[in-house]
Amino acid sequence: MDILVCVKRVPDTSENEIELNRAGNDINRDDLVYSVNEWDNYAVEEALRIVENAGGSVTVVTVGDEEAEEVLRREMAMGADKGLLLCDEAFEGSDGMGLARILKAAVEKGKYDLILTGAQADDGAGQVGGMLAAMLDLPFASLVNLIEVGEGKLKVGREIEGGNQEMNAISLPCVLSIQTGINEPRYVGIRGIRKVASVEIPRLGAGDLGLDAGKVGAAAAKVKRLDYFVPEMGAGAEILEGSTDEIIAKLLELLKAKGGLK
Amino acid sequence: MEPALLSPAAFKFFHVPAAFFAFLIPLIGIGAFLFIMKRRLDPLLKAAPDPRFGRIAQRVYQVLKIWLAQWRHPRYMTAGVLHILLFAGFLILGARSLELMFVGFWEGFTLPGFDGPLGHAYKVIKDYATTWVFFVVLIAAVRRGLFKPDRYAVPKRYGKDHTLEAIFVLGLIGTLVVSESLFDGSLLAAQIQQGHKAEFVAPATLAWFFRNLLADRPMASLQSLHIGSYFVHHLTFFFFLCFLPMGKHFHVITSLFNVFFMRLERGNIKPVRHGVSDAQLDELESFGVKRFEDFTWKHVLDFYSCADCGRCSDNCPANAVGRPLSPRFISIKGRDYAFANYPLLDPDVVKEADYQLIGTVYSEDEIWSCTTCGACEQECPVGIEYIDKIVDLRRGMVDSGNVPQSLQKPLGAMEKRGNPWGKMEKKRAEWTKALAPEFRVKDFSAGETAETLYFADSITSYDDRMQAIAQATARVLHRAGIDFGVLGKDEKDSGHEARRFGEEMLFQNLKASNTEAILASGARRIVTADPHAFNALKKDYQGLPPVEHISQVIVRAVKEGRLRLKPAERDGKVYTYHDPCYLGRHNDLYDDPRQALDAIPGLQRVEMLRSRDRSFCCGGGGLMLFYEPEEEQRMGVLRVQMAAKTGANVIVTACPFCLVNMEDAIKVAGLEGKMAAIDLAELIVGHLVD
Numbered sequence: 001m002d003i004l005v006c007v008k009r010v011p012d013t014s015e016n017e018i019e020l021n022r023a024g025n026d027i028n029r030d031d032l033v034y035s036v037n038e039w040d041n042y043a044v045e046e047a048l049r050i051v052e053n054a055g056g057s058v059t060v061v062t063v064g065d066e067e068a069e070e071v072l073r074r075e076m077a078m079g080a081d082k083g084l085l086l087c088d089e090a091f092e093g094s095d096g097m098g099l100a101r102i103l104k105a106a107v108e109k110g111k112y113d114l115i116l117t118g119a120q121a122d123d124g125a126g127q128v129g130g131m132l133a134a135m136l137d138l139p140f141a142s143l144v145n146l147i148e149v150g151e152g153k154l155k156v157g158r159e160i161e162g163g164n165q166e167m168n169a170i171s172l173p174c175v176l177s178i179q180t181g182i183n184e185p186r187y188v189g190i191r192g193i194r195k196v197a198s199v200e201i202p203r204l205g206a207g208d209l210g211l212d213a214g215k216v217g218a219a220a221a222k223v224k225r226l227d228y229f230v231p232e233m234g235a236g237a238e239i240l241e242g243s244t245d246e247i248i249a250k251l252l253e254l255l256k257a258k259g260g261l262k
Numbered sequence: 263m264e265p266a267l268l269s270p271a272a273f274k275f276f277h278v279p280a281a282f283f284a285f286l287i288p289l290i291g292i293g294a295f296l297f298i299m300k301r302r303l304d305p306l307l308k309a310a311p312d313p314r315f316g317r318i319a320q321r322v323y324q325v326l327k328i329w330l331a332q333w334r335h336p337r338y339m340t341a342g343v344l345h346i347l348l349f350a351g352f353l354i355l356g357a358r359s360l361e362l363m364f365v366g367f368w369e370g371f372t373l374p375g376f377d378g379p380l381g382h383a384y385k386v387i388k389d390y391a392t393t394w395v396f397f398v399v400l401i402a403a404v405r406r407g408l409f410k411p412d413r414y415a416v417p418k419r420y421g422k423d424h425t426l427e428a429i430f431v432l433g434l435i436g437t438l439v440v441s442e443s444l445f446d447g448s449l450l451a452a453q454i455q456q457g458h459k460a461e462f463v464a465p466a467t468l469a470w471f472f473r474n475l476l477a478d479r480p481m482a483s484l485q486s487l488h489i490g491s492y493f494v495h496h497l498t499f500f501f502f503l504c505f506l507p508m509g510k511h512f513h514v515i516t517s518l519f520n521v522f523f524m525r526l527e528r529g530n531i532k533p534v535r536h537g538v539s540d541a542q543l544d545e546l547e548s549f550g551v552k553r554f555e556d557f558t559w560k561h562v563l564d565f566y567s568c569a570d571c572g573r574c575s576d577n578c579p580a581n582a583v584g585r586p587l588s589p590r591f592i593s594i595k596g597r598d599y600a601f602a603n604y605p606l607l608d609p610d611v612v613k614e615a616d617y618q619l620i621g622t623v624y625s626e627d628e629i630w631s632c633t634t635c636g637a638c639e640q641e642c643p644v645g646i647e648y649i650d651k652i653v654d655l656r657r658g659m660v661d662s663g664n665v666p667q668s669l670q671k672p673l674g675a676m677e678k679r680g681n682p683w684g685k686m687e688k689k690r691a692e693w694t695k696a697l698a699p700e701f702r703v704k705d706f707s708a709g710e711t712a713e714t715l716y717f718a719d720s721i722t723s724y725d726d727r728m729q730a731i732a733q734a735t736a737r738v739l740h741r742a743g744i745d746f747g748v749l750g751k752d753e754k755d756s757g758h759e760a761r762r763f764g765e766e767m768l769f770q771n772l773k774a775s776n777t778e779a780i781l782a783s784g785a786r787r788i789v790t791a792d793p794h795a796f797n798a799l800k801k802d803y804q805g806l807p808p809v810e811h812i813s814q815v816i817v818r819a820v821k822e823g824r825l826r827l828k829p830a831e832r833d834g835k836v837y838t839y840h841d842p843c844y845l846g847r848h849n850d851l852y853d854d855p856r857q858a859l860d861a862i863p864g865l866q867r868v869e870m871l872r873s874r875d876r877s878f879c880c881g882g883g884g885l886m887l888f889y890e891p892e893e894e895q896r897m898g899v900l901r902v903q904m905a906a907k908t909g910a911n912v913i914v915t916a917c918p919f920c921l922v923n924m925e926d927a928i929k930v931a932g933l934e935g936k937m938a939a940i941d942l943a944e945l946i947v948g949h950l951v952d
Contacts, residue, residue, distance in 0.1 A: 015675050015684025031686055033678040078663065186663030187670050190677060190767040194544060244932075 001056035001149070001172075003047040004112040005080070006103055006132070007040035009064055009071040010122040020228050027228065036071040039118025041078075043178035045185040046147060047116055048079045054149050057081045059110065063091055063102050072201055077192035078185070088205035093218025096124070100131035102216055105209035107136060114154075115175045119143050125223075129177035139174040145182045266452035267485050270492045271369040280489060284366025284496060291500025298507045298606060299515075305554070305562050305600045311536045312558035314523045321522050324645070329521040334643040337876075338573060340405075344398050345643075348435075351395035352514070358388045358442065359499055366496060382462070389446075389467035392439045396468055399436045403429055413572035420591040421598075424510065424570055431511050437498045439468065444491035447472025452484045508601075510570040510594075517644040520567040523560050524645030528636065529848035530801040532558070532650045534657060534766055543770065550657025550764060553617055554599055557651065564646040565600055568593035574638035574648065579879040580631045584894030587631035589638040589648045595623050620659055629655045630666060631891050633882030634762050635843040640875050649762075656764025672888045673765055676772065680754030681720035682885060691750040693718075693729035694736065701733075701740050704747030706783040712747035714739070715785035715807075719795035720755045721883075721918045727925070728918040734943040735791045735812050741950055742819035746789065752779040758798035758844075759884025773803055780806055789815055791943050793844035793917045794883050800849070811845060812943050813855040813916050820861045826951040829863040837867045837945075838910035840901065840924070841877035842917035855916045855942055862949045868908045878904060880927070883919025898927025906937060916942040 011018070011027070012035040019028045036044075047058045060075040061084040062068045072083035086102050094102065107115060115133075119142060120126030133140030146157030150169070158166045159179055170176075206213045214220060240247045255261040265272075273280040327333045332349055335342030357373060364371040372381055406414065406428050416423045446463070450473035453460040463470045476484060506514050513520075533540075534549055536558070551557055574589040575581045581588045599619075620626055632652045639648055659665060665673070672682030680687060694703040704710040716739060722732045739746045757772035780788065790796045791812040799809045819825040839859060845851045852874045859867055872878045881897040882889075902924060905913045915921050924939035931937075 012678070012684070014671065015679055017686060031688065033684075035674065035678070184667055185670075187660060187665035187673070188663065189660055189673075189765055190771060191544075191549065191661065192663070194767070 001050060001054050001113045002059070002111060003050060003056065003114045003116060004059050004061060004107060004110065005040065005044045005047050005075070006115070006117040006128070007044065007060050007062050007071055007075055008037045008118070008121045008124070009034050009062065009068045010037045010124075013122050020230065024228060025225070034067070034070070036074055037118050037121040037124075039120055039178060039180055041075070041118075041185045042180050042182050043116040043118050044075045044078055044080060045183045046178055047114075048186075049183060050114070050147065050149055056113070059084060059112070061086060061103065061106055063087075063094070063099055065092075069201055073193055073196050073199075074188050076196045076199060076201075077188045083199075083201040085201050085203045086205075086209070087203045088207075088213075090206045090211075090213035090217045093221055094216050095221035095223040096127040097131055097222065098216040098220055100128050100135055102209065102211065103128065103132050104135045105211050106204065107132070109204070109209065113173050115173070117175070117177045119177045119179045126177075129175060133175035136175065139170050140176070141168060141170055141174070142177045143179045144176045145179045147176070147182070266456045266458050267449050267481075267488045269369055270366045270489055271371075273485075273489050280493075281367035283493070287366075287493075287496050287500055288363050291503055294504045295500075295507075298504060301604060301606050302507050302512075302566065302600075304604050306559040308555045309557050309559040309562050310555070312532070312560045313536055314560060317526060320526050324524055324526070325518065325522050328524070328643070328645060329518055332643070334641065337641065341411075341571070344402055344405075347394050347398045348402075351391045351398070351439075354388055354391040355395070355439075355442075357384065358392075359438075362442070362445075362492070362495060363499075366492065386462075386464045389443075389464045389469050392443055392469070393467045396436065396439045396443075399432045399439070403432045403436075406432070413576045414570070417588070419586070420588065420594070427509055427511075428570075431502075431505075434498055434502045434505070438495060438502070441491040441495035441498065443468035444472050444487060445495060448476055448484045448488040448491065451476035451479065452481060452488070455481065455484075507566075510568065512566045512597075513569040513644055516563060516567040517569070520560075520563050521645045523563065525639075525647055525650075527801070528639075528850075529797045529844065531653050531761055540770055543767065548658075549661040549766065550659070551619065551651070551654040552658040552662065554596075554603065554619060554623075556658065557596070557654070561647065561651050561654075562596070562600060564651075565593050565596035567644045567646060568597060569644060570594060571643065573641040573643065574646070577637040577641045577876065579633060579635060579637065579881075579897045579900070580891075580893075582878075582900060583897050585631035585891050586625060586628045589632075592624070592628075592648060592651060593646060599623050620655065620662075620664065624655060626659065626664065626666070627892055629659065630669075630763075630889055631893075633843070633879045633886055633897070635879035635882070636847040637843075637876070637879065640847055653762055653764060656762075657766055658764070660764040660766075666889065668888050668890045669763065669885055672885055673760065673763075673768060676755050676757070676760055677768055680772065680775070681724060682755065682888065683720070683724055685724045687751045690718075690723045690753055691748055693723060693732045694748070696729070697733055697736060701737050703736050705750040706747045706779070706785070707750035707752040710747055711784055712745045713786050714744050714746040715780060715783055715788045716746050716748050717753065717756070717780075717788050717790040717792075717795050717799065717809075718748060719753075719790065719792045719918075721887075721922070722792055723753070725918070725922070728921065731791055731918050731921070731941045731943055734941065734947040735789075737947050737950075738812065738816060738819075738825070738943055739789065742815060742824045744789075744815070747783070747785070749776075749779050749783060754779075756792075756795040756798035756802075758794040758802065759886065761798075761802060763885045769802070777803060777806065791916070791918070791941070793842045793849070794919065797844040797848055811849075811851060811854070811916070813845070813851065813858050816858040816942070816946055817854045817861070820858070825946070827862045827946065827949045828951045830865040830949065832864070835866065835912050836908075836910045837865060837912045837914050838870050838905050838908050839867065839873070840870070840880065840905070840913050840915045840920055841874055842915060842920050843877065843879050844883075845916055846877050847875055855914075858942060858946060859914060862945070868910050870904050870908050870910075872904060880915070880917075880920045880923035882923075883917065887919065887922065896923075896927055896930060898923040899931045902927040902931050902933060902937060906931075906933060911937055913937065913939045914942055914945055915939060 011032045016032050021028045051058050058080040059082040060072055060080045063086045069085055076083050117129035141156050143158050144156045145159045148155040153169050153171045156168050156170055160166050240250050270284050271281045332346045335345050361373050446469040572590055578589050634649050675684035676682050704712050718732045722728045754772050754775050757769040761769035787807045788809040796811045878901050879897055880901050913924050921941050928937050
């Protein structure tokens with residue numbers, strides 16, 4: 001099975017102190033460190049596991065600037081066979097639909113049985129996977145946390161409200177957005193990254209993809225960010241006091257009162 | 263004069279000379295033994311290299327102390343004394359067994375030099391040795407068979423019990439000494455009956471006992487006993503020789519070599535592969551131990567040398583809290599693998615190829631459970647190493663991407679930000695801001711210079727509570743009149759745990775970065791209050807200025823009168839000092855922290871039962887804080903309870919990780935208000951004369 005996984009380079013939320021810039025329209029990006037979006041990492045791991053069992057190849061693709069290449073390398077160090085960097089000034093400022101359009105063009109340049117995306121990105125809106133599927137006219141399942149490979153189709157599990165599991169059959173080719181927790185992604189050390197440091201990663205621009213530059217990028221974006229703000233700290237935290245037993249009793253009482261325990 | 267009895271060399275079984283059998287048995291026995299040993303050598307020859315042939319004088323010293331003088335045995339008094347007696351018996355009786363081997367086909371044979379007074383003296387000694395070995399065997403059998411010390415139990419997940427093997431071998435030893443004594447005793451009895459001048463026999467020995475017991479037996483039966491006991495001894499001896507390499511008694515042969523080749527340094531970690539420099543690491547195909555043959559030959563020898571005595575596991579904190587790690591079974595499972603995959607009779611059955619140890623022989627959690635505290639290695643009477651094996655197995659797992667999620671985050675953060683919490687580099691010296699102006703700390707990264715570098719390391723720089731250690735250290739250094747500074751944003755994690763958790767390349771990067779910053783600072787010496795950083799800079803880094811722990815600085819400053827300490831208040835506080843593993847066991851700094859404490863006049867200090875080189879790990883530092891082990895309780899809780907047992911109400915440590923673990927453990931153990939933990943530097947600052 002040939003699988004394409006769409007990944008994104010995002011500021012690492014666990015390793016940054018996110019602050020607003022002075023203008024208040026973006027976060028302060030001076031001291032940020034970036035990593036691959038966590039959901040995407042699970043998607044790549046899942047793709048690798050499918051290929052380890054069923055054979056095939058894994059390609060990772062990202063839309064971004066030159067620095068985005070580092071996340072492709074990291075995923076290739078994990079085991080992905082190929083990387084594709086979709087890089088063009090015309091892509092800058094694309095909204096979700098623009099990104100989906102760019103990715104669609106890349107999908108159509110290859111031949112893939114399965115396309116995976118993360119369910120969402122740390123700095124995104126969780127929309128690209130669905131739009132990409134619609135544009136490709138392919139079946140789509142979101143928030144997938146289990147995949148079993150069948151003949152010409154997949155069995156996919158989705159997490160639904162209250163921790164319940166829903167099982168679906170979905171025919172191939174299809175697009176799935178992957179939820180964290182579907183697997184335990186393998187570790188990529190510095191040694192792994194060095195091993196793929198010199199692998200050539202093809203770059204495709206709007207022209208290579210046959211894209212109309214006017215339909216992507218900031219100018220074509222129909223969703224625009226207006227503002228960034230830090231929510232006001234609300235009241236509501238309550239520190240329970242007393243001995244351990246008293247605290248437990250109070251906590252149980254509160255949980256029952258609020259319907260958390262039946 | 264005719265001998266009282268026919269010797270084995272003169273005796274005939276129905277016209278066939280007994281000498282024929284007496285010659286054949288050693289021939290077959292030694293042949294089989296050499297064949298077995300050759301087969302046992304095969305895995306060592308296939309294993310990874312390890313140059314251990316240097317520093318011979320030190321190695322001979324280790325052999326004399328640890329092997330010959332059995333230095334570590336009395337740490338377990340009963341078993342230790344029994345073993346020393348057995349061991350001494352083996353050494354003494356070795357000569358007798360050699361002599362007996364020839365006696366069977368060489369009439370009147372004595373060992374060279376043993377035909378005079380030396381021989382007589384030896385005879386007395388060996389008769390007593392035979393006797394004490396006999397009684398030790400009885401006691402040991404009762405101990406193993408009836409009292410069954412917990413240490414020897416084999417938990418289900420590790421396989422079947424080894425008691426039978428132990429008793430069987432004791433039976434063999436018993437048979438050897440009894441038959442040897444019977445051989446002598448029957449001859450002595452015959453000599454008396456025949457009116458010969460009976461040889462002197464030391465009283466109250468087994469031979470003496472048999473002589474008296476057999477005094478009235480008919481000559482024919484004495485003759486049968488004499489020859490029978492000879493052949494029983496002969497057969498048992500050569501059977502035993504070939505049985506040794508089949509199990510835990512292999513140590514009888516290998517321990518001498520294992521001790522000779524044992525590690526001479528502590529605290530250090532073996533390179534990824536001996537003979538491959540740090541700069542060449544990128545060229546290696548694979549890292550660490552994945553297959554059995556990736557172990558070094560010394561590590562395979564370790565497996566062979568495990569006597570299954572259980573001392574390592576008895577001292578292992580991971581084992582004590584129910585983590586799935588028992589060092590003893592690291593060895594035993596390794597040995598079982600070697601025996602199963604290098605079978606004696608079928609040289610083609612070696613299963614090599616892709617046989618991965620993790621997931622088959624060892625489990626992931628087992629290998630991640632180790633805190634590298636070194637208690638096992640400190641205890642092992644035959645010099646078996648565990649830390650390097652654990653680190654090598656971890657290197658293999660890291661190389662395969664097989665790392666628990668709980669460790670991936672901090673490893674990634676160290677790669678990106680130089681600390682496991684992913685905190686901003688520019689905030690590394692923020693702790694200095696809370697200090698009063700008189701204690702201002704210089705920052706090399708801001709272009710300032712100083713004679714001494716204070717290397718704080720990550721936890722002390724960033725953790726809210728541990729910053730107090732950094733502040734206390736800075737104040738102590740100031741008051742001791744030391745001109746010092748910190749690396750500030752240029753300091754990165756020492757990488758001590760990155761290396762011990764198998765992420766060698768991350769460690770190499772951190773080391774390179776820190777080394778550059780330290781050398782650029784121009785500092786002429788380094789001080790740290792973190793034993794992990796201390797150990798890393800001392801043992802894992804090269805070419806740095808000398809490194810000291812703050813306790814050493816304190817002791818010297820007190821001696822030189824640069825630090826003056828006021829008396830402890832009479833507030834009922836009883837202090838106990840907890841030895842951090844990387845200060846004590848790995849660096850032998852046991853006395854300085856104690857001297858520093860005792861420099862506070864009137865401070866009441868008690869020792870825990872487990873102290874100094876038997877200190878009990880608090881739960882581990884660095885990345886171990888992030889790892890989520892399977893365990894029944896926390897190491898720290900056990901440790902805090904040990905402290906409470908001594909009557910202490912303050913635990914003093916000299917390590918930020920110990921402090922984290924102790925403070926947590928005090929809460930978990932429900933001892934809040936009754937027990938407190940404090941760092942040495944904090945305690946000293948609290949007692950500085952204003």
